[in-house]
Amino acid sequence: MSILVTGAAGFVGMHLSKRLLEEGQTVVGYDNINNYYDTQLKRDRLDVLNPFDSFSFYEEGLADKEALFKVFEENQIDIVINLAAQAGVRYSLENPHAYIDSNIQGFTNVLEVCRQYEIKHLIYASSSSVYGANVKMPFSTSDEVNHPVSLYAATKKSNELMAHTYSHLYNIPTTGLRFFTVYGTHGRPDMAYYSFTKNIVEGNTIKVFNNGEMMRDFTYIDDIVDGIVRLLDKPPEADSSWDRENPDPSSSYAPYKVYNIGNNQPVKLMDFIETLEKHLGIEAKKEFLPMQPGDVKATYADIDDLQQATGFKPTTTIDEGLKKFVDWYKEYYSVKV
Template sequence: MSILITGAAGFVGMHLSKRLLEEGNTVIGYDSVNDYYDVQLKRDRLEVLYPFDSFTFYEDDLADREALNHCFNQESIDVVINLAAQAGVRYSLENPHAYIDSNIQGFTNVLEACRHNGVKHLIYASSSSVYGANVNMPFSTSDEVNHPVSLYAATKKSNELMAHTYSHLYDIPTTGLRFFTVYGTHGRPDMAYYSFTKNIIEGKTIKVFNNGEMMRDFTYIDDIVDGIVRLLDHPPEANPSWDRENPDPSTSYAPYQLYNIGNNQPVKLMDFISTLEKHLGMEVEKEFLPMQPGDVEATYANIDPLQEAVGFSPRTSLDEGLKHFVDWYVTYYDITLPQTSDSTTL
């Protein structure tokens, strides 16, 4: 299979590309390699992929329609996995235009390219952030998500609506995946677990919002990748049972589907920090702060539909996942940790 992965220099994109290349697929990577966070980390992720003969890379911006069309003209593409996006809730308060350029304009260009090039299946990243003001737990894709609390969430909800439009108008099978707090090796430095690790090692105080009363459905990267791979050969079909009078937002009369992809086990933020401290062999001073604009108190994924569709079942415990991350982090940054039974000295 020939697969275009946008955001291939990103956290999820690199891991997914590597898995697909190892399984014998052709992967066309596409990424602007922007400076939202450490560019060298993105370059180092790409170095993991370059040794594969079946990997081709385009360093371009999705918002550049001509550049994306050139890629499609040069390559034969069966499936598109759109992971490129301007991420981050708090950053959307500072730089809203970046979200429109990447998440709206860029995604429009992806949809148009799929439309004109006979793509068999479009899988795209949405986010648990779309649940916004919802409080019913666990979050279900059958619930309405009409009250986002950040611009980032609003752009992701918009992507889901745009995808449905193209499924309806042009019969393009589209699958949206609402990711729940992905973490792991080669991760994103703007994510809390990454910055916590850096600050703990450097002996700095960490900021804990909502006075620590937060819960997140932390999902290890390998489990996320497994879920995406399982969906590749399962493009959605029109749902003949879809009821226009009682519409289910997760499916449609068009070839359209939404899934949550998470761990289905929300963890208290303070327990997460304690586990991280254990594997680092250090304790950290905490500054407790109020809830920040755009944040939500808890996330919890109902993953039953994805389990029923493709047998998705997350297998990585938080303890195991954080140990993998810490081992990678100290190796990548050449750090020696205190010798404990739970940490590795390198």
């Protein structure tokens, strides 16, 4: 198959592309290499992919409709995996327009190109952030998600609604994946575990929000990639038993499906920090602060439907995952501790 991976220079995009290439797939990468965080890290991720003969790359943004359509004119694309987006909850408070340009306008362009070129399957990144003010645990895709607490979350919920519209109107099979706190090697520097590591190594104080009373369903990157790959040849079909009087938000009479993809084992933030300290061999200096706007106290993924559909089962423990990340971090930044 020929697979377009948008956000190919990103954290999840690079790891997914590498796995697909190793399995013999043809991957067309697409990424605008924006400066939301260190562009050198993004270039270094691409260096992992460039040696593969079946990898090609376009340095463009999703908001550029002509550039996106050119990819389809020059390549026979079978499946689209849309991972490109403006990420980050807190940054959405500072620069909301970046989220509209990439996550709304950009995703509209993705849907339009999938429609015009009759793509077999569109898989796209949503987020656990869509659960917003919900407190029932674990979070289920059958729960309503109508109370987002950040613009980032609102754009991701919008993507799900937009995808359903195109599944309904044009019969495009669309699968949305609500990612739960992905971490691992070549990760995003704006994520807490990455910035914690940097500050601990440099002897700086780490900021622990909500006084450490947080829980996250941390999910290692290899498990996330495995879940995506398992879905490639499983495009959703119309659910003939879908009940219009009691509608399930995660499925439809149209070829549309939304899954949680997480570890299904939330971890206390303080336990996470202690594990990181153990592998670094350094005790962190901590500053305990109140909850930040747009943040949530806990995330916990119900992944039963993904397990039933694909056999997906996360296997990486926090201890194993953080050790791999710390080992990579030390090597990448030439850190000696």
